[in-house]
Amino acid sequence: xxxxxxxxxxxxxxxxxxxxxxxxxxxxxxxxxxxxxxxxxxxxxxxxxxxxxxxxxxxxxxxxxxxxxxxxxxxxxxxxxxxxxxxxxxxxxxxxxxxxxxxxx
Amino acid sequence: xxxxxxxxxxxxxxxxxxxxxxxxxxxxxxxxxxxxxxxxxxxxxxxxxxxxxxxxxxxxxxxxxxxxxxxxxxxxxxxxxxxxxxxxxxxxxxxxxxxxxxxxx
Ligand SMILES: Cc1cc2nc3c(=O)[nH]c(=O)nc-3n(C[C@H](O)[C@H](O)[C@H](O)COP(=O)(O)OP(=O)(O)OC[C@H]3O[C@@H](n4cnc5c(N)ncnc54)[C@H](O)[C@@H]3O)c2cc1C
Ligand SMILES: Cc1cc2nc3c(=O)[nH]c(=O)nc-3n(C[C@H](O)[C@H](O)[C@H](O)COP(=O)(O)OP(=O)(O)OC[C@H]3O[C@@H](n4cnc5c(N)ncnc54)[C@H](O)[C@@H]3O)c2cc1C
Numbered sequence: 001x002x003x004x005x006x007x008x009x010x011x012x013x014x015x016x017x018x019x020x021x022x023x024x025x026x027x028x029x030x031x032x033x034x035x036x037x038x039x040x041x042x043x044x045x046x047x048x049x050x051x052x053x054x055x056x057x058x059x060x061x062x063x064x065x066x067x068x069x070x071x072x073x074x075x076x077x078x079x080x081x082x083x084x085x086x087x088x089x090x091x092x093x094x095x096x097x098x099x100x101x102x103x104x105x
Numbered sequence: 106x107x108x109x110x111x112x113x114x115x116x117x118x119x120x121x122x123x124x125x126x127x128x129x130x131x132x133x134x135x136x137x138x139x140x141x142x143x144x145x146x147x148x149x150x151x152x153x154x155x156x157x158x159x160x161x162x163x164x165x166x167x168x169x170x171x172x173x174x175x176x177x178x179x180x181x182x183x184x185x186x187x188x189x190x191x192x193x194x195x196x197x198x199x200x201x202x203x204x205x206x207x208x209x210x
Contacts, residue, residue: 001209008123008208011116015152018113022152034146041143044136047120047127048210103113104106105153 005048012046013080018103020073023066032066039064058082073097110153117151118185123208125178128171137171144169163187178202 019038024031043059046052058079065075077094084091124143129136148164151157163184170180182199189196 001207004207004209008119008210011119014113014116015120018152019150022154023150031149034149037142038146038150041139041146044139045124045128045143047123047208049127050210102106102109103152104109105113105155 005051008048009051014101016042016076017073017080017097017101020076021069021097021101022103022105023069023072025069027066027068035066035072036064054083054086110156113153114156119206121147121181122178122185122202122206125181126174126202126206127208127210128174128177130174132171132173140171140177141169159188159191 020035023035027035039059043052043055046055062075062079062082065071074094074097077092077097081091081094083089125140128140132140144164148157148160151160167180167184167187170176179199179202182197182202186196186199188194
């Protein structure tokens with residue numbers, strides 16, 4: 001069921017990008033640890049097993065950047081673009097992150 | 106921007122329910138720890154600050170049930186229904202979880 005898998009992916013990317021764009025500008029060590037752990041746990045628990053395995057390899061190669069909101073959101077945009085490339089999807093211009101992911105909260 | 110907040114909520118619930126419904130039937134201690142940590146980290150990192158605060162209180166009162174797929178998915182359905190109640194949304198019949206969240210993976 002490729003439609004359900006794609007819908008799950010879209011929902012997940014929405015949460016993840018919005019999260020990094022609301023992450024503190026100047027995170028504490030504790031907040032940095034939280035974001036790093038969050039991505040690693042997600043890569044174990046993500047419900048599409050094949051996707052989870054690919055995501056674990058990506059995280060090993062490109063560990064989460066947690067030093068600031070900007071670092072985290074650009075890191076995630078870059079990782080998402082690597083997934084896009086593998087799947088033959090268009091690249092996203094990371095300069096447009098803020099306009100795309102306004103959560104209004 | 107209430108529309109964006111609602112769309113973020115829908116995306117997040119979709120990921121979370123699909124995740125618990127793919128969680129192992131018989132998890133290892135390590136897998137139980139991963140799911141518990143995941144929910145606690147999400148409650149800190151969730152991009153809607155007001156929602157995150159409410160979610161933290163819910164988790165304190167109703168800690169994640171991680172002993173099996175069934176326990177985890179019914180626990181999350183129940184927690185989501187508590188959020189629905191607070192927001193004046195309809196209750197969901199947790200007997201319909203499997204039909205609703207087929208991720209096709
Ligand atoms: C961690 C993870 C791993 C995945 N691995 C796989 C896999 O191995 N195999 C598989 O088939 N599917 C995988 N998926 C699903 C896949 O990435 C897509 O979500 C799915 O194919 C739907 O694609 P889409 O073209 O609708 O847009 P998506 O890639 O879901 O993107 C949703 C929207 O985000 C925006 N966007 C696109 N690129 C970026 C970017 N770089 N930064 C910010 N915003 C962007 C665009 O507006 C786009 O419409 C994975 C999903 C996740 C979350
Ligand atoms: C952790 C968390 C905390 C939140 N806290 C707040 C808050 O404090 N204030 C606020 O305004 N918004 C909050 N939200 C957003 C809110 O829960 C809704 O997502 C949003 O209002 C959109 O509601 P909706 O009626 O479209 O359906 P949602 O509640 O988003 O549900 C999406 C779909 O899931 C299904 N569903 C409904 N109930 C259940 C259930 N119990 N189990 C399984 N599936 C179900 C239905 O098909 C429904 O259409 C929170 C979201 C999350 C993830």
